[in-house]
Every structure is written in C-alpha cells, then in structure tokens.
Amino acid sequence: MRVFITGGAGFIGSHLTDTLLDAGDDVVILDDLSTGSADNFRRFKANPRFQYQVASFLDVPLINELVDGADIVYHLAAAVGVKLIVESPVYTIETNVRGTEIVLAAAAKKKKPVFVASTSEVYGKSTDFPFREDGDLVMGATTKGRWSYACSKAIDEFLAIAYYREKGLPTVVGRLFNTVGPRQTARYGMVLPSFARQAKANEPITVYGDGKQTRCFCHVGDTVRALAGLMRTEASYGQVFNIGGGREISMRALAELVRDTAGSKSEIVYVPYAEAYAAGFEDMMRRVPDTSKLRAHLGWEPQKSLEDIVRDVVDSV
Ligand code: UDP
Numbered sequence: 001m002r003v004f005i006t007g008g009a010g011f012i013g014s015h016l017t018d019t020l021l022d023a024g025d026d027v028v029i030l031d032d033l034s035t036g037s038a039d040n041f042r043r044f045k046a047n048p049r050f051q052y053q054v055a056s057f058l059d060v061p062l063i064n065e066l067v068d069g070a071d072i073v074y075h076l077a078a079a080v081g082v083k084l085i086v087e088s089p090v091y092t093i094e095t096n097v098r099g100t101e102i103v104l105a106a107a108a109k110k111k112k113p114v115f116v117a118s119t120s121e122v123y124g125k126s127t128d129f130p131f132r133e134d135g136d137l138v139m140g141a142t143t144k145g146r147w148s149y150a151c152s153k154a155i156d157e158f159l160a161i162a163y164y165r166e167k168g169l170p171t172v173v174g175r176l177f178n179t180v181g182p183r184q185t186a187r188y189g190m191v192l193p194s195f196a197r198q199a200k201a202n203e204p205i206t207v208y209g210d211g212k213q214t215r216c217f218c219h220v221g222d223t224v225r226a227l228a229g230l231m232r233t234e235a236s237y238g239q240v241f242n243i244g245g246g247r248e249i250s251m252r253a254l255a256e257l258v259r260d261t262a263g264s265k266s267e268i269v270y271v272p273y274a275e276a277y278a279a280g281f282e283d284m285m286r287r288v289p290d291t292s293k294l295r296a297h298l299g300w301e302p303q304k305s306l307e308d309i310v311r312d313v314v315d316s317v
Contacts, residue, residue, distance in 0.1 A: 001025045004070035006057045006103060007077030009036030011184040012117070012176070016074060016224040021047055023228070028066055032056045035080055040183055057099045060106075067106040072231055073114045075103045078153070081188025085149040086278045096152035104163045104171070113170040115231050116160040120177040120244065120287055121150040130290035133175070133240045146281055157240065164238040172236045174227060177244025177289045180309060181220035182316035192217065192310070195255055196317045199264035206269055208276040211252030213285045218245035219304035219312065229298040236297065244289035247306050257306070262314045 003020050007013045008029020013036065017027050026049045029041060033054055044050040055062055057077045067073055077099055079085060079092040100116060107114045123131045124147065126138040137154060140147045156173075163169040178191075186193040198205045226243045230236040249257070255268045273281060294300050304312070 001071045002069060003027045003072050003074065004066050005029045005074045005076060006099070007031055007036060007075075008052065009033060009038065009040045010076060010080070011040070011181075012179060012220060012223065013074075013076045014040035014183055015181065015220045016076070016227060017041065017044060017050070019224045019228055021049060025049070027051075028053070028070065030055060030057055030062070030066060031077065035084065035188060037185070058095075058102060060102055063102050064106045064109075067103065067112055068110065070112060073103065073107055073112055074117070074227065074231070075100060075114055076117045078117065079149070081190060082146065082277070082281075083189035086145045086281055089145050089148045093148050093152045096149070097155050100156040100159055104159055104169065108163055108167050108169045111169055113172070113231060113237070114160070115172050115174060115227060116156055118153045118157050118173050118175045118240075119149075120175055120242070120289065122154045122157065122175060123287070124150050125282070125284065127286075129286060130288040131242065132290045133242055133293055140282055144282055145278065161238065161240075170234070170237040172230050173240040174230065175240060175242050175289075176223060177242065177287060178215045178217045179220050179223045180217050180313055182312060184220070184313070186317070191215070191251060191254070192258070192313050193317055195258040196262065196310075196313045199258050199262035199266050200314065200317055202265045204269040205255045205259060205266045206271045206276070207251050207255050208271050209273050209283060211255065211270060212250050213283055214248045214250050215254075215287050216245040216248050216289060217306060217309055218243065218302055219309045222302040222304060226294060226298065226300050229300060233298065241294045241297070242289040242291050243294060244291060245302055245306070246291070248286070248288055249306060257310055258314065261307075261310045
C-alpha cells in the first residue's frame with residue numbers, strides 16, 4: 001500500500017508511520033511543522049519507503065498530487081492542544097475545517113479511502129457516560145473559545161460522513177480520546193508529558209482545578225493499531241468509532257502515580273483554572289469512552305495498562 005498521512009510529523013502520525021513502515025507499506029507524510037516536529041520523522045529518513053514534505057495542508061495542488069499518488073489517506077493534520085486552541089481560535093477553525101475539505105475533495109476524485117481523525121472533544125459537556133458514538137454532542141456557548149475546537153472537528157465528521165453518503169467516498173471517523181506515549185510534547189499543555197517532565201525535574205506537579213476531573217488514557221501504540229485495523233476493513237466505511245483507554249483516573253491520582261513512578265520529590269500543587277488557561281475556558285469533569293463498537297468490530301483491546309503507559313512516558317521525557 002502507498003499511504004499518505006497528513007500531520008505525519010505529529011505525535012500520533014509518527015507512531016502510525018512506524019507501524020505502517022513495519023507492515024511493509026510505503027509512507028508519504030505532509031506536515032507544516034506547526035505542532036509536529038522534524039525530530040519525529042528523522043528516524044525514518046534512511047528508509048527508502050518513506051518520504052516527507054514540509055508544507056501546508058491548505059496547499060490544494062500539492063494535496064491533490066499527494067492524494068493521487070496514494071492508495072489510502074490518513075488525515076491527522078489539525079490544530080491540537082487545548083492551549084493552542086484557546087489562544088488561536090481563528091487558526092484552529094480555519095485549519096480544521098478547510099484542511100479536511102481539501103483532503104476529502106481530493107480523495108473523492110478517485111475514491112481513495114480516508115481516515116479522518118476526530119476527537120473526544122466533540123462530546124463536549126455531555127454527561128451521558130460512557131460516551132457512545134451515537135450519543136448527543138453537547139456544546140457550550142460560541143463565546144467560549146474551547147468549543148470552537150469541538151465544533152470544527154464535528155464539522156469534519158459531518159463532512160466525512162456526507163462524502164461517504166453523497167459521493168461514495170470510503171471514509172472512517174475515529175474519535176480519539178486522550179492518547180499518550182513517547183514523543184508527545186508537553187508544549188501544548190497535555191497533561192501526562194507535563195506531569196512527567198515536572199516529576200523528573202523535581203519541580204511542582206501542576207494539577208489544574210481540584211484534580212477530581214478524570215480521563216482515560218490510551219497508549220499511542222494501541223491507538224495506531226486501531227487506526228490501521230479500521231482502514232483494513234471495508235465494513236468500517238461511513239462509520240464513527242471511539243478509540244480510547246479503559247481505566248478512568250483523576251488528575252490528582254495521575255499526579256501521584258507519575259510522581260511515584262518517577263521516584264520524584266515533586267510536590268503536587270493545585271492551580272486554579274483561571275490561572276492555568278485563558279478566560280472562557282471550561283474543563284470537562286469526566287471523559288470516558290465506550291469502545292464496545294471498536295472491540296466488536298476489530299477484536300481490538302488496549303494492550304498497555306495505565307502503569308505501563310506512565311512508565312513509558314516517564315522514561316521518554
Ligand atoms: N491538566 C492538569 N495539569 C496540566 C495540564 C492539564 O491538571 O499541567 C488537566 C486538564 O485541566 C484536564 C486534564 O488534565 O482536566 C487533561 O488535560 P489535557 O489537555 O491533557 O487533555 P483534555 O483536557 O483535552 O482531555
């Protein structure tokens with residue numbers, strides 16, 4: 001297979017590249033290096049089955065050419081990280097919506113299968129736990145910056161499903177829950193690499209709010225296995241899948257687990273949301289995926305426990 005990955009220099013893209021090269025595929029990545037990093041693909045440069053382009057995925061002729069040269073497309077490029085999203089909403093909305101339009105329009109010409117990466121953010125403030133793919137999405141006010149990300153990714157999902165239904169384009173939507181592992185940077189505010197870096201430096205571990213909010217973490221290796229599995233199965237087309245970890249943990253307990261795993265002397269401090277994020281930020285108190293659809297469809301199970309995940313991240317920062 002010739003695979004084209006947008007956002008291939010990002011954290012998830014680089015792990016997907018690893019997995020697909022190992023499986024014998026040819027991989028071309030495109031990345032503007034806004035949040036991705038050249039360090040993430042340096043390791044592949046010697047591989048003759050790997051190519052990269054540093055350019056914007058809003059470059060229509062280039063996208064057309066790269067999609068034409070591929071058998072399958074993974075569209076991962078997006079504005080990511082709560083911090084970036086709250087601080088740069090124009091960039092977020094334009095990148096996410098316009099980028100997906102361009103990729104889907106290019107793929108539709110020759111009906112190239114496309115995986116569209118979405119996010120658990122689309123469930124918004126829903127309290128219907130665990131989140132199921134057919135559940136309602138509950139967004140906040142348009143004056144609150146965070147929701148622009150959820151809405152922009154929901155539009156991406158609508159587009160992917162519309163292209164499937166109206167134009168017969170094979171598309172698959174994956175809603176990624178908190179995905180973690182080596183190569184994830186702390187720069188955009190993600191919690192686990194931040195805690196791990198702080199613990200290793202014996203600096204205070206900054207838990208936002210009261211730390212009772214929970215998340216379920218999935219190791220990136222398990223996540224990319226799900227992505228590749230979904231695109232190998234035609235029965236996935238036109239569908240939405242949650243992809244996420246099973247064990248729910250509070251940020252307070254996560255901070256303790258990271259500190260203990262790192263053998264760190266860090267103290268755990270609580271930072272009010274108003275100090276941690278720009279105004280207009282609302283945090284989600286829980287975020288729990290129902291992954292029964294993915295499990296039934298692929299026989300997928302996460303292989304890494306939370307302890308394994310934390311160990312892996314602590315060792316890699
Ligand atoms: N968080 C925290 N300290 C940090 C960074 C994040 O307590 O240094 C919290 C954040 O407020 C949220 C959770 O950790 O409740 C997960 O944050 P992240 O940005 O990693 O993911 P998301 O909020 O998108 O699930």
